Amino acid sequence: MRKLPIFLVLVLLFPNFCHSQDLYVSGYREVMVRTGPSLRNKIIAVLKTGNSVKLIREAEGDYYLVALPDGREGYILKGYVTEQIPPEHRVQLLEDQIAKQDQELDRLLKENTRLQAAQEEIPRNEAEYTAQIQTLTLERNQLRRDASVSSFLAGAGVLLIGWLLGWTRLRLRRKSQRRPGLNLSL
Secondary structure, three states, rough: OHHHHHHHHHHHHHHHHHOOOOOHHHHHHHHEEEEOOOOOOOOEEEEEEEEEEEEEEEEEEEEEEEEEEOOEEEEEEEEEHHHHHHHHHHHHHHHHHHHHHHHHHHHHHHHHHHHHHHHHHHHHHHHHHHHHHHHHHHHHHHHHHHHHHHHHHHHHHHHHHHHHHHHHHHHHHHHHHHHHHHHHHH
């Protein structure tokens, strides 16, 4: 609701933006933009074929009130302007568009060549990566076996050391029990 008054103020203060329609100088000529809707008024600008102006409103008689690209306003005869872009101007626009499309086509062709090279690289990389995966898998399996053997040997070593310590302690206990008994019986 608050936007409506703002819009109305803009429409009233800046009518150029509300009714603006592009008009183009038609034919092969130069057209005078004047300060008023008559041939007696002062010329403020000279437009050539293909130049554009913004239509503000229809004026008295055979004139339009227009806005020039630099912001000035003036009157121009209706018969010298058209809503359609003149053929020469259209040709230039189309040539510009074709040039842009040619540049885009060149860019896309280069990108396509790069992508094809990358696609050809994929099978070679895949073979390398497959070989690396196989090598790493073999190394991992070898490390697991080595870890299993190391764990087994460590466990066997602990068991053997524990058995030796226990056996040695038992022998020492038996010896210590025999000596006092031997000394008593002598």
